[in-house]
Amino acid sequence: MTALLSIQQVTKVFGGLTAVDSVDLDIAERSITSLIGPNGAGKTTLFNCMTGLHRPEGGEILFSGRSLIGLRPDEIIDRGVARTYQNIRLFGRMTALENVLVGQHLRLQASHWSAVLRTSRQQAEERAAREFGRELLDFVGLSGREEVVSTNLPYGDQRLLEVARALGSRPSLLLLDEPAAGMNPSETDSMMDLVHRLRDEKGITVFLIEHDMKVVMSISESVAVLDYGEKIAEGTPEEVRSNARVIEAYLGPEVAVQEAAVKAVH
Amino acid sequence: MPLETATGAVRTGLIAFAFLSYLILIGIPGRIGGPALPVLALIAALFFWLKLRRESNEPSREATGQRQDSFDDKPGWEIGPRAASKGSRLRDLLHTHSGTAPILYGLLAGLTTGLLIAIVSGIFAAAMGNGIAIQPVLDKIVPLNVAALIGVSPGQIAQSDVSFIRFIFQVLLFAGAGVLAGLTAAGGGYGLKQAAFLDRLTTHLSGATLTSAGRFAGMALPFVLLAYIAWLGLPGVTAFGTNEGTVRLLLTLIATGSGLFTLRLSRPGREQMAVAVLLGLGVFSMPFILDQFQNSVMGLVFIFVMMGLGLNIVVGYAGLLDLGYVAFFAIGAYTYAFLSAPFSSPYISGLLILLGISPESPLLGYWMALPVAMLTAAVGGILLGIPVLRLRGDYLAIVTLGFGEIIRLFMLNLGELTNGPRGILEISQPALFGHTPVDVTFGLLSSQGWIFLLALVSSALVAFVATRLNESRLGRAWFAMQEDEDVAEATGVHLVRTKLLAFAIGATFAGMAGQLYAARQINIFPENFSLFVSIDALALIIVGGIGSPAGIVLGALALKGLPEVLRGVDEYRIVTFAALLVIMMIVRPDGILPSARRRIQSPDPEEAGAAGEPELREEDPGLRENGEALAKGAGVREEDP
Numbered sequence: 001m002t003a004l005l006s007i008q009q010v011t012k013v014f015g016g017l018t019a020v021d022s023v024d025l026d027i028a029e030r031s032i033t034s035l036i037g038p039n040g041a042g043k044t045t046l047f048n049c050m051t052g053l054h055r056p057e058g059g060e061i062l063f064s065g066r067s068l069i070g071l072r073p074d075e076i077i078d079r080g081v082a083r084t085y086q087n088i089r090l091f092g093r094m095t096a097l098e099n100v101l102v103g104q105h106l107r108l109q110a111s112h113w114s115a116v117l118r119t120s121r122q123q124a125e126e127r128a129a130r131e132f133g134r135e136l137l138d139f140v141g142l143s144g145r146e147e148v149v150s151t152n153l154p155y156g157d158q159r160l161l162e163v164a165r166a167l168g169s170r171p172s173l174l175l176l177d178e179p180a181a182g183m184n185p186s187e188t189d190s191m192m193d194l195v196h197r198l199r200d201e202k203g204i205t206v207f208l209i210e211h212d213m214k215v216v217m218s219i220s221e222s223v224a225v226l227d228y229g230e231k232i233a234e235g236t237p238e239e240v241r242s243n244a245r246v247i248e249a250y251l252g253p254e255v256a257v258q259e260a261a262v263k264a265v266h
Numbered sequence: 267m268p269l270e271t272a273t274g275a276v277r278t279g280l281i282a283f284a285f286l287s288y289l290i291l292i293g294i295p296g297r298i299g300g301p302a303l304p305v306l307a308l309i310a311a312l313f314f315w316l317k318l319r320r321e322s323n324e325p326s327r328e329a330t331g332q333r334q335d336s337f338d339d340k341p342g343w344e345i346g347p348r349a350a351s352k353g354s355r356l357r358d359l360l361h362t363h364s365g366t367a368p369i370l371y372g373l374l375a376g377l378t379t380g381l382l383i384a385i386v387s388g389i390f391a392a393a394m395g396n397g398i399a400i401q402p403v404l405d406k407i408v409p410l411n412v413a414a415l416i417g418v419s420p421g422q423i424a425q426s427d428v429s430f431i432r433f434i435f436q437v438l439l440f441a442g443a444g445v446l447a448g449l450t451a452a453g454g455g456y457g458l459k460q461a462a463f464l465d466r467l468t469t470h471l472s473g474a475t476l477t478s479a480g481r482f483a484g485m486a487l488p489f490v491l492l493a494y495i496a497w498l499g500l501p502g503v504t505a506f507g508t509n510e511g512t513v514r515l516l517l518t519l520i521a522t523g524s525g526l527f528t529l530r531l532s533r534p535g536r537e538q539m540a541v542a543v544l545l546g547l548g549v550f551s552m553p554f555i556l557d558q559f560q561n562s563v564m565g566l567v568f569i570f571v572m573m574g575l576g577l578n579i580v581v582g583y584a585g586l587l588d589l590g591y592v593a594f595f596a597i598g599a600y601t602y603a604f605l606s607a608p609f610s611s612p613y614i615s616g617l618l619i620l621l622g623i624s625p626e627s628p629l630l631g632y633w634m635a636l637p638v639a640m641l642t643a644a645v646g647g648i649l650l651g652i653p654v655l656r657l658r659g660d661y662l663a664i665v666t667l668g669f670g671e672i673i674r675l676f677m678l679n680l681g682e683l684t685n686g687p688r689g690i691l692e693i694s695q696p697a698l699f700g701h702t703p704v705d706v707t708f709g710l711l712s713s714q715g716w717i718f719l720l721a722l723v724s725s726a727l728v729a730f731v732a733t734r735l736n737e738s739r740l741g742r743a744w745f746a747m748q749e750d751e752d753v754a755e756a757t758g759v760h761l762v763r764t765k766l767l768a769f770a771i772g773a774t775f776a777g778m779a780g781q782l783y784a785a786r787q788i789n790i791f792p793e794n795f796s797l798f799v800s801i802d803a804l805a806l807i808i809v810g811g812i813g814s815p816a817g818i819v820l821g822a823l824a825l826k827g828l829p830e831v832l833r834g835v836d837e838y839r840i841v842t843f844a845a846l847l848v849i850m851m852i853v854r855p856d857g858i859l860p861s862a863r864r865r866i867q868s869p870d871p872e873e874a875g876a877a878g879e880p881e882l883r884e885e886d887p888g889l890r891e892n893g894e895a896l897a898k899g900a901g902v903r904e905e906d907p
């Protein structure tokens with residue numbers, strides 16, 4: 001099976017710090033893959049390299065067989081790689097629907113002249129875009145919130161809206177940076193359900209960063225682990241869970257046993 | 267009365283005093299004469315009343331987080347259809363207040379204002395009475411104003427026979443104004459529980475009838491004014507006996523401005539359509555009923571409206587702070603000047619002779635030159651845009667500011683090409699079907715009226731194009747870029763193209779404005795295109811309301827029209843505008859008529875994220891489940907920063 005996304009020997013250096021260190025990773029089409037690792041491991045940096053926000057110092061990133069290195073962010077999303085952000089970055093003063101419409105920006109064709117003249121084609125396109133926007137909001141569970149200004153949305157809904165905005169560009173690969181961060185259990189459950197539906201109903205390949213182990217273990221088909229910029233493990237959730245290096249990376253060599261015992265009591 | 271309310275009242279009094287000082291400074295009392303003091307007191311009362319209403323409205327505004335789409339939602343403007351329903355909500359909210367609170371508030375505020383007015387006019391009166399010379403510029407207006415404030419003739423001050431009672435009277439008058447404002451506010455919602463009679467009365471009279479009467483009265487205002495202006499234009503009719511031209515101009519400004527409010531007061535649908543058509547007819551009849559002076563001022567106002575609309579695309583829609591906007595205005599003006607004035611640089615005439623064209627006659631008429639001027643300005647916009655693509659905020663402002671100055675210095679110093687400081691003279695006038703407009707309209711349309719008409723039509727066109735673009739995907743891309751440039755790019759917005767489009771379209775509009783300006787001035791000089799033009803254009807959109815075309819018209823009326831009414835006190839213009847701007851920003855921080863988007867006060871996105879996350883995480887029940895997962899040997903989730 002060929003990989004939809006193939007990360008090869010990607011390295012990103014900030015000053016003296018190697019945030020991502022020669023990482024290799026393949027993501028299969030229509031899979032759900034998780035990226036985990038302690039804080040500062042370089043997970044977000046890897047996402048930034050994939051979406052053109054950072055330019056890696058070395059390595060190659062192939063998406064559907066074509067290199068993403070050196071492309072601008074808007075060219076990358078045009079290829080079909082969309083993302084959400086760890087610290088929510090919506091267009092705050094826009095309504096939910098407007099956010100999703102911006103998400104569709106690059107899929108809209110009408111010229112600016114036709115917008116001034118309001119030609120019937122341009123109007124039809126706008127109507128279709130609104131319709132699709134409503135569908136997407138409905139899909140992520142935000143129906144009825146179309147006209148709410150996005151900063152006024154509850155926190156969990158803002159995360160959902162980020163997903164909807166990303167879907168506006170009709171991506172084939174969706175990168176989710178900690179989609180369930182800060183959510184309560186029921187919100188987390190619906191986010192997990194949403195991730196499944198993204199893959200099953202829309203056929204989108206999902207690559208997500210997540211700290212919540214319950215989510216990671218139950219949702220992912222494969223898991224990759226980063227530590228200090230290096231990939232230290234990769235495999236099915238079960239394999240990764242029992243990997244000695246992973247446990248060490250998370251807990252530190254001595255406290256590993258202690259800490260695990262304490263948590264077990266709670 | 268609680269202490270904060272008391273300090274609030276004093277502060278309101280201080281702001282009212284500041285505003286009145288501004289009016290005094292520009293010489294309003296002197297012009298009004300005898301009834302000056304009651305007029306000022308009434309203005310103060312109005313201000314207190316607005317303040318009281320606003321304060322009583324604050325909680326309800328925060329409770330409804332939704333965007334305020336209707337103008338009526340803005341406190342103090344509730345004459346519209348929504349006022350009736352709003353009253354009851356207000357009533358509920360305010361039941362906690364005691365009935366006397368607003369009256370005490372008004373009294374305290376009024377006392378503060380009155381005392382300050384009395385003290386200041388007393389000091390000036392004493393100084394004049396003792397023959398102390400005040401600064402020469404001030405001497406021109408101070409005696410008149412102070413006399414009007416105290417209610418005596420200027421001669422009496424010099425004889426220092428102003429009785430102390432008069433100052434007491436000033437304080438009492440303002441205190442009374444404050445009480446009046448408090449009473450009105452109480453009647454309008456505050457003390458309804460106590461004022462049971464008023465409550466019953468309003469219920470019986472049905473709020474809807476009253477408010478709709480008020481609404482129709484408000485909507486009629488511009489038409490009444492227009493009719494009056496037209497009547498004043500008839501031979502043999504005079505206004506107030508003096509300063510007829512200025513009065514007519516002031517009324518014209520108010521009529522135009524109130525027209526915008528009228529549009530907002532009308533109900534969407536058929537009523538709004540009818541009002542819009544009537545207003546359009548009214549506005550387009552103005553060039554025919556005004557005289558040369560008023561027309562020339564209104565022409566300038568609407569040239570600046572075009573500028574404001576163009577700059578608004580760059581600053582208001584795309585969020586790029588451009589301080590060199592005058593450059594494109596200058597490019598448009600000079601392009602037209604080159605094409606239409608007899609002056610021709612040695613280079614150009616050499617070229618023309620080579621081409622077999624006589625350099626003496628104008629090359630192109632106004633209409634043929636229009637696309638050239640627009641195109642040249644657009645190219646200028648792109649040329650400026652390219653180097654500043656990567657700059658943001660302050661850096662962008664500084665660089666663009668430099669660009670504006672460079673163009674002016676260019677015009678000043680390239681004498682061979684631009685005739686340097688001597689400027690370009692005898693720029694030809696726009697024709698109307700090949701004739702002068704005065705001939706075609708049998709003298710109905712003066713030359714300045716024609717310019718005004720052109721400015722009106724062009725402004726309408728520019729507003730139309732700008733609004734349509736803003737409502738399209740381009741407008742959304744601009745706004746997204748303004749909100750978060752990086753995310754906009756990662757969401758698919760082509761930054762280079764989107765920014766350059768903003769610069770180019772904005773510059774095109776400025777080029778159009780510049781061309782019309784050159785035609786209006788007939789002779790143009792490099793000093794017509796100083797930094798102050800950029801600042802004026804920026805100031806008018808800030809005062810009017812960034813992002814809102816209606817606000818821009820109001821801003822231009824206030825900033826380019828009013829000073830002409832105040833010609834007599836020219837020395838004060840800069841002080842005047844500083845004061846006006848400061849007061850504006852206190853009273854209506856989003857501008858007079860802000861766009862809907864600007865009106866929602868959004869917290870800083872980063873702050874919102876920071877504030878939202880830790881709270882939620884601390885009591886995140888998922889943590890425990892994590893712990894269990896960990897116990898099985900998976901890994902620990904560390905606390906996020």
Ligand SMILES: Nc1ncnc2c1ncn2[C@@H]1O[C@H](COP(=O)(O)OP(=O)(O)OP(=O)(O)O)[C@@H](O)[C@H]1O
Pocket residue numbers: 014017019037038039040041042043044045046086906907
């Ligand atoms: N723009 C930047 N400039 C300099 N250093 C950076 C930059 N972005 C990230 N870093 C550093 O790179 C390292 C990796 O950061 P990154 O945000 O990728 O971690 P992460 O795995 O996403 O962590 P978290 O779980 O906290 O989100 C950190 O040490 C961080 O301080």
Ligand SMILES: [Mg+2]
Pocket residue numbers: 043044045086
């Ligand atoms: Mg991260």
